[in-house]
Amino acid sequence: MEAIILQILNGLDKGSAYALIALGLTLIFGTLGVVNFAHGALFMMGAFCAVTLSRILTLSHTVIDPTQTDFLGNPLKVQVPYIHDIFGQATGDAIIDWAVPLSILFAIPIMIGIGVIMERGLIRHFYKRPHADQILVTFGLAIVLQEVIKYFYGANPIPTPSPEAFRGSFDFGAALGFDPNVIIYPYWRLVYFGFAALVIGAVFAFLQFTTFGMVVRAGMADRETVGLLGINIDKRFTIMFGIAAAVAGLAGVMYTPINSPNYHMGMDFLVLSFVVVVVGGMGSLPGAVLAGFLLGILESLASMSVVIDFIPGINQVIIYLVAIVILLTRPRGLMGRKGVMED
Amino acid sequence: MFALDKKDARLLLMVAVLTMLAPFILNPFPAGSEMAQFNAGYPDLMQRFVIFGIFAIGFNILFGLTGYLSFGHAAFLGVGSYSAVWMFKLLSMNVLPAIALSVVVAGLFSVVIGFISLRRSGIYFSILTLAFAQMSFALAYSVLTPITGGETGLQLALDDPRILDVAASATGNIPVPGLFGLEMRASTNLELGPWVFTFNVGYYFSALIMLAAFYLAIRIFRSPFGMMLRAIKSNQQRLNYTGLNARPYTLAAFVISGMYAGLAGGLMAAMDPLAGAERMFWTASGEVVLMTILGGAGTLIGPVLGAGFIKYMENIISKINESILHQWFYWLPDGLEDFVVAMIYPFIGKGWHLTLGLLFMAVVIFLPGGLVEGGQRIGRMFGRKKSEEKDKPSGKTTPAE
Numbered sequence: 001m002e003a004i005i006l007q008i009l010n011g012l013d014k015g016s017a018y019a020l021i022a023l024g025l026t027l028i029f030g031t032l033g034v035v036n037f038a039h040g041a042l043f044m045m046g047a048f049c050a051v052t053l054s055r056i057l058t059l060s061h062t063v064i065d066p067t068q069t070d071f072l073g074n075p076l077k078v079q080v081p082y083i084h085d086i087f088g089q090a091t092g093d094a095i096i097d098w099a100v101p102l103s104i105l106f107a108i109p110i111m112i113g114i115g116v117i118m119e120r121g122l123i124r125h126f127y128k129r130p131h132a133d134q135i136l137v138t139f140g141l142a143i144v145l146q147e148v149i150k151y152f153y154g155a156n157p158i159p160t161p162s163p164e165a166f167r168g169s170f171d172f173g174a175a176l177g178f179d180p181n182v183i184i185y186p187y188w189r190l191v192y193f194g195f196a197a198l199v200i201g202a203v204f205a206f207l208q209f210t211t212f213g214m215v216v217r218a219g220m221a222d223r224e225t226v227g228l229l230g231i232n233i234d235k236r237f238t239i240m241f242g243i244a245a246a247v248a249g250l251a252g253v254m255y256t257p258i259n260s261p262n263y264h265m266g267m268d269f270l271v272l273s274f275v276v277v278v279v280g281g282m283g284s285l286p287g288a289v290l291a292g293f294l295l296g297i298l299e300s301l302a303s304m305s306v307v308i309d310f311i312p313g314i315n316q317v318i319i320y321l322v323a324i325v326i327l328l329t330r331p332r333g334l335m336g337r338k339g340v341m342e343d
Numbered sequence: 344m345f346a347l348d349k350k351d352a353r354l355l356l357m358v359a360v361l362t363m364l365a366p367f368i369l370n371p372f373p374a375g376s377e378m379a380q381f382n383a384g385y386p387d388l389m390q391r392f393v394i395f396g397i398f399a400i401g402f403n404i405l406f407g408l409t410g411y412l413s414f415g416h417a418a419f420l421g422v423g424s425y426s427a428v429w430m431f432k433l434l435s436m437n438v439l440p441a442i443a444l445s446v447v448v449a450g451l452f453s454v455v456i457g458f459i460s461l462r463r464s465g466i467y468f469s470i471l472t473l474a475f476a477q478m479s480f481a482l483a484y485s486v487l488t489p490i491t492g493g494e495t496g497l498q499l500a501l502d503d504p505r506i507l508d509v510a511a512s513a514t515g516n517i518p519v520p521g522l523f524g525l526e527m528r529a530s531t532n533l534e535l536g537p538w539v540f541t542f543n544v545g546y547y548f549s550a551l552i553m554l555a556a557f558y559l560a561i562r563i564f565r566s567p568f569g570m571m572l573r574a575i576k577s578n579q580q581r582l583n584y585t586g587l588n589a590r591p592y593t594l595a596a597f598v599i600s601g602m603y604a605g606l607a608g609g610l611m612a613a614m615d616p617l618a619g620a621e622r623m624f625w626t627a628s629g630e631v632v633l634m635t636i637l638g639g640a641g642t643l644i645g646p647v648l649g650a651g652f653i654k655y656m657e658n659i660i661s662k663i664n665e666s667i668l669h670q671w672f673y674w675l676p677d678g679l680e681d682f683v684v685a686m687i688y689p690f691i692g693k694g695w696h697l698t699l700g701l702l703f704m705a706v707v708i709f710l711p712g713g714l715v716e717g718g719q720r721i722g723r724m725f726g727r728k729k730s731e732e733k734d735k736p737s738g739k740t741t742p743a744e
Contacts, residue, residue, distance in 0.1 A: 136707045139629065142700075143699065147696045148697065151694055317478040327471060328462060
């Protein structure tokens, strides 16, 4: 029992990442009808937004500190981040410590910008082309983005720690009445799950309760009619692309403390996210979220030693296996809508 | 010739001549000269040109003709490699049974995967093939270690049975793959003045097989079967309305291209008898997609060109480093030299993937027909005056909807 609860918790954070990426993919697919293979790269760019911000915050200049001396008695040269000069030492350190959460503010405008540029500059020209062409051009774009990041940040993973306050672990076992130290779960993963839930909720609320969201939903249902009503639907769809990029980017930002970002992390997630989207049903936002969490939890349940002893290797293939079974038995995925992507 | 029309016969003959003379053509610079690093005429790379050519030709039969974009073709390549190495381990070091087995096993494997994946089309088909390939990769990497060697890969050992062959060579080493005594790695050098040309048994063996594969591809392209596959690409619905079931045809195309991939995998193992799971990773599948599109999907020669182009970049362009660039631009003023080098450097050397990605995007955006279409456009630009009247009637045909 404890083991199962622990694995479900472990599945939540991966599931959150899948759900966020799949949500963005589905947004793009549902609005623009484009299969975006560069979405994983957007996730990776988000993660590198966090890296960039923490580098900017720790930009330092050298000062001579008369209070510290080396063994010869000369005053030491110390690196002082500029942020100390601006906010003072204590606040400055706190800001550096909170670099990853702060990157959310930094990443949103950047990712929306990247998304809008991508859509206006490239994807727009591919609406009328076959899906295979869209896959190919975004695949090429993903390679390019990945290589650009590799050029500037190198090929090695860059550790980006979470704030000090979240570095410990939470003892779920004790809270739920099991033995202590059986179910322990890092705070940051809880934060990640909460954050993902928040972002998903925000996207749904935005689509459901704002006029803008209503127009977008109408456009998803029947683009032509909305256009005929005199609404500039293309502009709104471009903004939705930006939002989808931001969602992927935020997923990446918050994921950095869980896994140190490297330039190909996006591709690793992309393949799985596509599986998630297909399982959830092309074009269904709730389906994408549901399938994301479902597959994330299934994956970690399958890596329990009991299961592995029973069916060796199942943890490696469970996601793909589920995808194959679902695609063959429920061609539209779990919650797919009729008429989407059916050729 | 060979039941081909004149144009195809000429193409086949041209490819044959080019592959046979490749050691000369790919080594245009004298050994030891500054430009020698652009020589691609060494056996390892030449073998890769033709082997990946086979892989891409096979992929093109599926993607170029039917339009089904498989993102999991590397699985068949990997399976082919594994079966070839097992043949070396169990039976003999002769490459023929190994390659035969790898084609057969890859064929069987692709029947199973194709039968399931082809129930869906479009992006679903891509995802299904990707899922199967990733599953094969994950299994080969972990659970199937007794069969696949897991992380270290499958290698030959001195205590392999090798029923029809010796377990160890006369010197006590592991024997090398060969064809009735002709070792695959054997090569002879021909020195003409400063030039050195290498003729490698393995290369010529692979090249002959590639020519056979190419010939087969031409026949498939020109056959009624190939016509059927094109019909599937252009309008599958209409095909269904006329009472034809498309699935047997797509499955046949899938299996044929899977067998091509298996053949390429078997040849790879024959040139270097080891096999690893990374050959099945989805980036390897992506690579063959890049090759085919870059060269020109749906054309005969395109995939071969694409494969050669990418492998050349991977092996030659990636070796250019900063100091070589400085040597090239030494004649520029100092500041300008540094600037030019700094501008070019991100695109070459270790950054060759960036160039590849940009080039690939450019091809998809501007030249959907790939390098072949580019060549045709250039050819037309020069030859326009002559064939202006000829071109007029063959303008774009609009489908009668």
